[in-house]
Amino acid sequence: MSQFLEAMAFRHACKQFDTEKQIPSEAFESMLDVARTSPSSFGMEPWRLIVVRDPKLRKALKSSCWNQGQITECSELVIFTTDNDIVRSDSPYVRKMFERRGMSSEMVDTYLGVYKNYLSPIEADEELLENWTAKQCYIALANMMTYAATLEIDSCPIEGFDKEGVEAILDLDYGRSVAVICAFGYRVNPQSEQKRLELQQIVEYR
Numbered sequence: 232m233s234q235f236l237e238a239m240a241f242r243h244a245c246k247q248f249d250t251e252k253q254i255p256s257e258a259f260e261s262m263l264d265v266a267r268t269s270p271s272s273f274g275m276e277p278w279r280l281i282v283v284r285d286p287k288l289r290k291a292l293k294s295s296c297w298n299q300g301q302i303t304e305c306s307e308l309v310i311f312t313t314d315n316d317i318v319r320s321d322s323p324y325v326r327k328m329f330e331r332r333g334m335s336s337e338m339v340d341t342y343l344g345v346y347k348n349y350l351s352p353i354e355a356d357e358e359l360l361e362n363w364t365a366k367q368c369y370i371a372l373a374n375m376m377t378y379a380a381t382l383e384i385d386s387c388p389i390e391g392f393d394k395e396g397v398e399a400i401l402d403l404d405y406g407r408s409v410a411v412i413c414a415f416g417y418r419v420n421p422q423s424e425q426k427r428l429e430l431q432q433i434v435e436y437r
């Protein structure tokens with residue numbers, strides 16, 4: 232079996248982490264780098280990751296995360312936040328992100344026009360904008376979890392949290408929001424059996 236498929240079989244939503252086992256820093260750095268190099272719409276990389284190591288902060292967060300034990304028990308806790316203001320179509324950041332591709336200024340202007348056209352209805356509504364940037368985070372999250380599994384590192388994606396509560400505890404700057412959370416570490420219990428629909432239930436050919 233390919234290493235990727237082995238990782239897909241190894242990964243499960245780990246409910247209880249071994250509090251005695253820490254992810255080696257080199258491995259964790261490489262996991263963060265997998266998030267960093269993930270693809271994003273228009274290459275805007277709207278994700279900003281917060282690694283929470285402070286036990287007091289973790290304890291406070293747990294109360295806004297449905298009291299899930301993974302928050303305090305995991306080795307590394309990653310909060311995927313987004314910077315929604317910088318991706319607005321009139322932001323200098325957006326221009327820079329296109330300019331870094333080494334295009335002519337005419338080409339940059341063309342890209343900016345297409346981007347503005349695409350984003351206008353989205354950025355008109357703060358919630359839609361947050362959803363758009365959050366979608367990018369889920370790609371980085373998935374890559375990170377599967378890569379971690381290749382290193383036999385477990386994970387639990389966490390959407391079970393009170394968004395406003397977590398954002399208040401993290402005291403995020405204006406324009407920043409929390410997309411999703413992920414706990415990483417090592418399992419205590421054997422993984423549960425993987426339950427999935429069959430291919431014919433989810434795929435149709437036309």
Ligand SMILES: Cc1cc2nc3c(=O)[nH]c(=O)nc-3n(C[C@H](O)[C@H](O)[C@H](O)COP(=O)(O)O)c2cc1C
Nearest residue numbers: 242243244245246299387388389390391392425426
């Ligand atoms: C976006 C997302 C959010 C999730 N949030 C939680 C969560 O808050 N707490 C939890 O224990 N599991 C959470 N899960 C895990 C799912 O329940 C789990 O992936 C699913 O039941 C399939 O099980 P498996 O991943 O072990 O194969 C989440 C999964 C995803 C993809």
